[in-house]
Amino acid sequence: MKLPPVASSCLLALGIDCISNVIAQRMKAWRDGAPFVFDRVLFLQMAILVTISAPINFYWQNWLERAFPGWKMEKKKRTADTSLDAEEKQVFLKDDGEDKKVVDEEVRVRNWWNIFRKWFTDCITMGALLNTTMFLVVMGILKGKSGGMIWTDVRNEELKIIWDSYKVWPIANFFSTTYCPVERRIVFLSGCGLVWNIYLTLVAARL
Known part of the structure; x- marks a missing residue:
């Protein structure tokens, strides 16, 4: 049975993100000079985050394509x-x-003007804000934090994470919005984000 595009894309994204989570945990243990102990709670938290965020991003990318057709x-x-x-x-x-x-x-x-507007909206403005806020809020809820503590995390971490994201996502988003079919865009971005998800796992571990 063929899965709907949103389901297949999100499952592939979940698989890629789970791999990056394990790599990040190993890197953290190596950096700290400690034996590797698999953190099941952190793994589950990141898996839940992707389960929530991947469908939202799938429909976000479809909206971008409708709003700014690339052809x-x-x-x-x-x-x-x-x-x-x-x-x-x-x-x-x-x-x-x-x-x-x-x-x-x-x-x-x-349509290069639309491609630019789609790229700018996604990785420079609303896309970056949406995903960073979603990451901090969902992780805060999963860690049992109060609304005030989550708001503190947003104020302290959001701009830093967005700034760091500009080192990765502008190029990845340009290729995804220009050359990648919209139904496969989440998978492509998850593949490009393997390193970025390692970074997010390390951030989640310290929140």
Whole structure:
């Protein structure tokens, strides 16, 4: 049975994020010079975070694609192939005055202005704010923190995490919004975010 795109994308994202969590725990043990002890609670917390955030990000990416389509149709002219009739070409022919036939046809081209706006909205403004806030709030709830403590984490950590994210996500988001199909964008970003999720796991461990 074929899973819906949102389900398959989120399951793949969950798998990638779980791998990054184990790597992060091993790195933390190595950095601290301590024997590796698998932290099941932290692993479960990060898995729950991804289970909540991945569907939200999936629909967020779909909204971005609808709001800022990455492709547009443009009319271009070319010399007609007279071996085909107009119906086969699905275009209109006209005489150019030199006994040649030229074709007005619509072709799909990248909409770079929309791609820029989609990229800027996702990784520089709303996308960065959405994901960072979601990370801090969900992790705070899972750790049993009060609303005041969660708000303190948001004030103290959010801008730092967003600033650090600019070292990773602008390039990854450019390629995802430009070349990756929207239904596979979450998986692509999760793959690119393997290192980033290691960083988030280390942040979650200290919250």
